[in-house]
Amino acid sequence: MWQLYQFPICPFSRKVRLVLGEKGVGYELVRESPWTRRDEFVDMNPAGQTPVMVDAGRGVVLIDSQAIVEYFEETVDKAVTINGTAAGRAEIRRLTSWFDMQFYRDVTGPLLHERLIKRIAHRVTPDARALREAMKGAVGHLDYTDYLLDHRQWLGGATMSLADLTAAAHISVADYLGGIDWKGHEQTARWYRGLKSRPSFRPLLAERMELVGPPSHYDNPDF
Amino acid sequence: MWQLYQFPICPFSRKVRLVLGEKGVGYELVRESPWTRRDEFVDMNPAGQTPVMVDAGRGVVLIDSQAIVEYFEETVDKAVTINGTAAGRAEIRRLTSWFDMQFYRDVTGPLLHERLIKRIAHRVTPDARALREAMKGAVGHLDYTDYLLDHRQWLGGATMSLADLTAAAHISVADYLGGIDWKGHEQTARWYRGLKSRPSFRPLLAERMELVGPPSHYDNPDF
Ligand SMILES: N[C@@H](CCC(=O)N[C@@H](CS)C(=O)NCC(=O)O)C(=O)O
Ligand SMILES: N[C@@H](CCC(=O)N[C@@H](CS)C(=O)NCC(=O)O)C(=O)O
Numbered sequence: 001m002w003q004l005y006q007f008p009i010c011p012f013s014r015k016v017r018l019v020l021g022e023k024g025v026g027y028e029l030v031r032e033s034p035w036t037r038r039d040e041f042v043d044m045n046p047a048g049q050t051p052v053m054v055d056a057g058r059g060v061v062l063i064d065s066q067a068i069v070e071y072f073e074e075t076v077d078k079a080v081t082i083n084g085t086a087a088g089r090a091e092i093r094r095l096t097s098w099f100d101m102q103f104y105r106d107v108t109g110p111l112l113h114e115r116l117i118k119r120i121a122h123r124v125t126p127d128a129r130a131l132r133e134a135m136k137g138a139v140g141h142l143d144y145t146d147y148l149l150d151h152r153q154w155l156g157g158a159t160m161s162l163a164d165l166t167a168a169a170h171i172s173v174a175d176y177l178g179g180i181d182w183k184g185h186e187q188t189a190r191w192y193r194g195l196k197s198r199p200s201f202r203p204l205l206a207e208r209m210e211l212v213g214p215p216s217h218y219d220n221p222d223f
Numbered sequence: 224m225w226q227l228y229q230f231p232i233c234p235f236s237r238k239v240r241l242v243l244g245e246k247g248v249g250y251e252l253v254r255e256s257p258w259t260r261r262d263e264f265v266d267m268n269p270a271g272q273t274p275v276m277v278d279a280g281r282g283v284v285l286i287d288s289q290a291i292v293e294y295f296e297e298t299v300d301k302a303v304t305i306n307g308t309a310a311g312r313a314e315i316r317r318l319t320s321w322f323d324m325q326f327y328r329d330v331t332g333p334l335l336h337e338r339l340i341k342r343i344a345h346r347v348t349p350d351a352r353a354l355r356e357a358m359k360g361a362v363g364h365l366d367y368t369d370y371l372l373d374h375r376q377w378l379g380g381a382t383m384s385l386a387d388l389t390a391a392a393h394i395s396v397a398d399y400l401g402g403i404d405w406k407g408h409e410q411t412a413r414w415y416r417g418l419k420s421r422p423s424f425r426p427l428l429a430e431r432m433e434l435v436g437p438p439s440h441y442d443n444p445d446f
Contacts, residue, residue: 046367047325060310066289067316074309086297087283093290102270144269 002027005041005052007034008207009116009176011108012065012100013051014169019069019162021200022079027053035121065100069162081162092156095148095163099170106137108170111177116212135179142171142185149187168195172204176214182223189223196221225250228264228275230257231430232339232399234331235288235323236274237392242292242385244423245302250276258344288323292385304385315379318371318386322393329360331393334400339435358402365394365408372410391418395427399437405446412446419444 006013156163229236379386
């Protein structure tokens with residue numbers, strides 16, 4: 001049985017969970033708070049980051065959300081999430097990296113730091129300026145997803161793909177942390193409503209962190 | 224004909240060039256300095272980053288070094304760089320991400336910022352403390368590659384892989400910028416000497432940036 005080391009609002013773990021959900025791969029959750037840098041966890045993953053997936057029976061340890069997703073793409077035929085032509089797959093991987101790097105750098109990363117880690121690990125209040133910057137960053141990024149969805153059915157092309165799952169993972173964490181203003185982003189809101197009602201997404205939306213809760217619209221699929 | 228937008232000591236572009244060299248894929252270099260944020264370049268890649276690969280004839284644009292490498296893995300059979308079992312390939316991708324993320328964050332990124340971009344774009348001198356931190360970071364990272372090479376023939380396992388090419392790309396840029404102290408890292412030095420003499424690597428080692436040059440041992444395969 002696979003075990004997934006994660007915490008409820010880690011965007012990279014959510015990306016993995018959405019893929020596993022679509023593919024119907026079972027797993028057990030193990031709660032890990034990477035900011036505590038627990039010795040046994042750092043021994044397993046020298047980067048000290050979630051997600052990590054372990055199949056103890058077979059001695060397999062998978063590290064890094066993209067390496068994990070590529071592993072399940074290669075080993076499970078159901079619900080291919082990196083699909084289409086080679087150029088189409090490159091576009092899906094570009095957008096996946098866009099959310100994991102640019103969106104995380106501008107939005108999810110700062111929000112997690114200000115609203116979650118400062119609260120839980122350091123017991124200090126968030127920096128108002130950093131929060132404003134992250135929310136401004138989110139507006140720019142949703143302008144870009146609106147633009148993409150003006151030209152395409154899904155973010156990466158004509159079918160749902162890893163680009164959508166990764167974007168939804170990051171956006172859902174930003175939304176949980178109060179960083180998304182949905183006004184003026186009708187295209188992205190419509191696309192996101194569709195994803196929110198998928199069986200792979202529902203369990204994620206039901207989970208809560210201690211101390212830090214989401215706004216009331218967060219788990220409503222018809223927000 | 225493929226065109227590769229890059230500058231001589233961009234580690235992500237070097238990773239792509241090493242893969243293309245091993246696979247025997249031809250391409251033309253186009254010089255791009257991402258820190259200038261040239262309009263036409265940002266229009267092509269909204270992330271504003273090198274490398275970008277373009278095949279104008281077929282209208283294909285590839286963005287993000289990992290998306291580019293996966294594209295050529297999928298389309299060119301020669302010299303598979305992500306090889307072995309699914310778990311083995313996951314380990315290669317973990318290490319690739321380790322160098323692209325952790326090594327870049329700790330070593331290559333700060334060195335490029337302090338020694339190249341500050342000099343070329345801002346005409347200011349580097350911060351001595353940041354340089355010391357980056358060099359200390361490099362020592363920790365080479366301790367890790369020494370450890371891996373104590374247990375394995377190559378970084379990712381029994382054969383050369385993308386993990387080695389990516390590590391060599393980053394280490395070569397750090398070495399160019401004077402950030403690597405080879406003393407005490409005999410395992411990694413021996414592995415690196417082997418890579419340096421590969422035909423895919425020689426052209427990279429011959430290239431120079433304006434204003435910022437490498438130390439004398441840099442392109443010597445027997446340093
Ligand atoms: N490249 C990694 C990034 C994972 C990551 O940044 N995880 C965060 C939590 S959401 C973390 O563990 N941060 C702690 C740290 O970087 O020390 C992946 O895709 O899995
Ligand atoms: N994830 C990208 C990272 C590329 C990257 O960071 N490139 C650097 C040059 S070595 C860059 O363009 N930096 C400018 C910027 O980030 O604005 C990849 O793997 O291609």
